[in-house]
Amino acid sequence: MPEQRIIRNYVDRPNSYTIGSYLSSGGYSALRKALGMAPEEITDAVKKSGLRGRGGAGFPAGIKWSFIPPDSRKPVYLCCNADESEPGSFKDREILEKDPHQMIEGIIIACYAIRSHKAYIYIRGEMPYGARRIQQAIEEAYEHGYLGENILLSGFDLDMKLYIGAGAYICGEETGLLESIEGKKGEPRPKPPFPAQVGLFGCPTIVNNVETLACVPHIINNGADWFASIGTPRNTGTKIFGLSGHVNKPGLYELPLGINLLELIEEYGGGIPQGRKVKAVSPGGSSSAVFSADELDIAMDFDTVAAAGSMLGTAGVTVMDETVSMIKVAQNLAHFYRDESCGQCVQCREGTWWLEKILREIDEGKGSIEYIDIILDACSQMRGTTICALADGCAMPIESIVRKFRDEFEEHIRKGESEIFASR
Secondary structure (H helix, E strand, O other): OOOOOOOOOHHHOOOOOOHHHHHHOOOOHHHHHHHOOOHHHHHHHHHHHOOEOOOOOOOEHHHHHOOOOOOOOOOOEEEEEEOOOOOOOOHHHHHHHHOHHHHHHHHHHHHHHHOOOEEEEEEOOOOHHHHHHHHHHHHHHHHOOOOEOOHHHOOOOEEEEEEEOOOOHHHHOHHHHHHHHOOOOOOOOOOOOOOOOOOHHHOOEEEEEHHHHHHHHHHHHHOHHHHHOOEEOOEEOEEEEEEEEOOOOOEEEEEEOOOEHHHHHHHHOOOOHHHOOEEEEEOOOOOOOOEEHHHOOOEOOHHHHHHOOOOOOOOEEEEEEOOOOHHHHHHHHHHHHHHHOOOOOHHHHHHHHHHHHHHHHHHOOOOOOHHHHHHHHHHHHHOOOOOOOHHHHHHHHHHHHHHHOHHHHHHHHHHHHHHHHHHO
16 A cells, blocks of 8 residues: 555644644744745746645646736735535544644745735634634744744744634635625625635635645645656645545545545455445545446546546545435435525525425335436536536536436335325
């Protein structure tokens, strides 16, 4: 097996969340190096490294930074998205709780690169333990001169604040997050304009994920070529895969992008409990289209998974064995997205409600065969028609479940109908 922890080494450090522990492993050395570089050099290094956003979309981080208008007279903000809300995803929480300084150092370097003097960390309200760890780390960074005025005598100033959200999934969407920080309802904004032009308080803003920013110090310390040598072309570096569900060894595995999904499940996850067979796998969190058992021999990187009709997303890999009812899985997904929809868009507000209703009736034996095509039609009308991607996040996995496990739906409906007729 390849080395599991290529970048993150906090597992082997006592009290890894403290600044003393972080400094003992070379922490903040990347910041010292970065402050001796021109901001443009840092952005170019991140571009050259091939670092893509680890929050779901996989957009190149350096290119996103370069979208900040160079001639803007407005303040520039950076927001770290720590609102890890995707069911099946739990990799950011590990960094927040066990190595927050790695993320904070990445934020400081990123702020220097985009000439920002104000950073926010937006954390999910259901993570009070992580919030305490971050607040402690911020205070330690101020005490040691890594935040505040004239950082390390460089002339660069940066203020950092922790913002605790109220637990809405929709605030994981970058513009919903910005609305929440501004004290408004967490409702996504129409785009364009994008946050890099008109973001927080109407100013240029970069929103990056926790894991994305935690990669930045390693790129500065070890070089863009080093990072680019890991993984596959256009999918460079390591990725933290959150493996859960029906596996013998669930957990977090930091591996090069492009690791084979079967290897992840069998070698790292220890296979399926009690010798059962895999039925389906969600490769990138709950909003990704599922893979059936015969689709698992695939490289886990952004482009390969997308070409196969799904998405790597947050790399929250959820394994479902042969005992799982895919009807109940689809119903549970519809319930979650219906509950978390902000309600702005008709297709999302009504579509998620209808999907949950229809799937519940099928599960309860009250459905008809026509319901299957109604579900597929509803999914097609939800995808790509709303302000944000929540409707897509509901429609994509449900549509894939219905298409790949249609026989299961039909059999369940026929059994339900026969039982109803028999009782009359």
